[in-house]
Amino acid sequence: VENQTKKKRHNKNRMSPSFSLILSLSRLFPFLQGMAFSLQERQILGLQGLLPPKIESQDIQASVTTTKTLPRYIYLMGIQERNEKLFYRVLMEDIEELMPIVYTPTVEPLPVVQAVVVTDGERILGLGDLGVFGMGIPVGKLCLYTACAGIRPERCLPVVIDVGTDNEALLKDPFYMGLYQKRDRSQLYDDLIDEFMEAVVEKYGQDTLIQFEDFGNHNAFRLMRKYREKYCTFNDDIQGTAAVALAGLLAAQRAIGKPITEHRVLFCGAGEAALGIANLITMSMVEKGLTQDEARKKIWMFDKDGLLVKGRAQETDSNQEAFVHESPGDVQSFLDAVNVIQPTAIIGVSGAGRLFTHDVLKKMGTLNKRPIIFALSNPTTKAECTAEDAYTLTDGRCLFASGSPFDTVTLADGRVFTPGQGNNAYIFPGVALAVILSGVRHISDTVFLEAAKTLADQLTDEELAEGRLYPPLSNIREVSVQMAVKVVRFVYANNMAFRYPEPKDKDTFVRSTVWDINYDSFLPDIYEWKGMNPVQSKLKTF
Structure with a gap:
């Protein structure tokens, strides 16, 4: 702004040609x-x-x-x-x-909206409270709906709900486009969200998919619980993150040869991402034979106030209660927690930077032949450790995944590892496509469990040997389509689908709906090239 002001002062008596033209016109x-x-x-x-x-x-x-x-x-x-x-x-x-x-102002029906991504801009990844400037998030998510899963772009609607912002810098910014007020946290907030949800289904139908994105922790869980049995909705930060993390664990168990029921997991962070992952891991363990209590006892959480244990001075909220355990001993730091709990896997979702210190990584390498290290916080600067540190300090034995991309790592002995990126884009576009096509009204967590298993199954042995825990992102379109096929089969088999008649060939059905980026041909079906190239043929017809 200062530079522009200086330029204006310097050029105050000058007029650009373009401005002169506009003035003339x-x-x-x-x-x-x-x-x-x-x-x-x-x-x-x-x-x-x-x-x-x-x-x-x-x-x-x-x-x-x-x-x-x-x-x-x-x-x-x-x-x-x-x-x-x-x-x-x-x-x-x-x-x-x-x-x-x-x-009389004239309107006609808009294209049918099948998917809505909504945010209130409070917890934008790595940036915090952006208010209405968070609109880029739903726009970007819906771009991935189309790019990854072929959902038609005109059937996607991004929404930002403006209830103010607690970002002081934005409240002082003359170019901020939202309400100049602190966030409304009264009953009016809930009334507005209720009205929004009702308006979406009234306008577009009961089976319209509504994805919640980047809401604050205090709202994310309660809104998910409030709406999940009433609308076709899910929270990507909770359920999508959970599915992609579980998929990484399921892929890792293939490399280790140890079933998921034998793992002990320690989280760095205890917010919505950690709780979403922990709940889905619990579901996976229960599916493999453990009771819910047995599964939960294998999962520990460490937040900014320390280990979640009974009787600690800092309060835990109701969403965390399932993973609050008796104290295992004196734990002051995350390294202490690693030493005492001796986890087989550590999962970082704290957003607080390099909390997987060199000592933590070395200890994980000492405790485990193949330690699982997931540094899932975004962006790269907020990741709990780098891929290079993880591989180097465990002598290349770790199974590593990150939330942001890291370059390949070459160790001193010449071994090359390709870090896996646990990106939610592996999950939510394919799930969304399946839900839309099958007319699911309420999205169960079992859908995300199925999605996680499907993603893990798509990792080849060769890719696993390279150090990957996820298929290459370059292949994400096919990954998403295959996931949609599997989820469509799952929801019909479990009576969750409401769109009938049920397609017999699910693969053909899903692929026939995928939006194609190729231009349509406007030539009649009977047109023959007769040995000419397209340009020559078109010229001849004219």
Whole structure:
């Protein structure tokens, strides 16, 4: 801003050519007549080259029409802005038919929306409270819906709900576009979210998918519990993160040869991501034969106030209670926790930077032949450790995954490892496609358990040998489609689907719906090339 101000002071008596042109055109505005300017007028007024070369009379301009109401309204309102005389001629010559269109604003149904991603901007990954500037998150997520799973872009709707921001810098920023107020945390907030959810299903249907993204911890869990049995909804930060992390663990057990029921997991962080992963790991362990209590006792959490244990001075919220255990001993640091609990896997979701210290990594290498180290916090600067440290300090024996991308690591002995990136994009686009296609009304956690198993199954032995715990991101489109196929089979088999008749060939059904980026052909079906290239053939037809 300071630089721009200096430039303005320096150039205050100068006018750029583009600004001069805009000013000249603005002076001509009452006389603008579109492409009806004659060649001489264009040359004299400096419009030559700024308009298409064709010169149209007003008669030709007025003859442009359509039988559809909305396009006619758009056309008329457009020429009212650009060419007043043409607008009033068209209106006056057909006042009886056009008056209802001009007098009453015209609308037509929007394309069917099948997927909504919504945020209130409170907990944007690595950036915190961005208020309405968090809109980039739902826009980006929906881009991945299309790029990864082929969900039609016109059927995706990004939404940001503005309830204010607690970001002081934004509240002082003259260019901030949202409400200049602290976040509303009263009943009005809940009323607004209720109204939003009701409006979505009223407008687009009961089976419209609503994905919650980057809500604060205090709202994320309660809103998920509140709406999951009433709407087709999920929280990607909780359930999507859980599925991709569990998929990494399931892939790691293939390399270790130890079932998931024999692992002890220590989390660095105890927020929505940690709790989501822990709950899905519990479900996986129960599926393999443990009771819920037995599974939960294998999972520990360490947050900014220390290990979650009974009787500690700092309160734990109700979402954490299932993973609060009796104290195992004197634990002051995360390294102490590793020493006492002796985990087979550590999972970092703290967002607090390099908490997997060199000592922690070395200890994990001492405790385990193949330690599992997941540094899932984003962005890269917030990851609990680097891939290089993880591989180097465990002599290349660790099974590593991160939330952000790391380059390949080459050890001193020449061994090369490709770190796995536990990106939620492996999960939510494929799940969303399956849910949309099968008409699921309520998304159970079992869907994400199935998604995790499906993702792990798609990792080849060769990729696992490279150090990967996930398929290459370059193959994510096929990964997402295959996941959608498996989830579609799962929801129909478990009576979760509401779209009938049930497709017999699920693979063909899913693939037939995937949006294609290739241009459509406008040639008739019977057209033959007859040995000519496409350009020659098109020229010949004209």
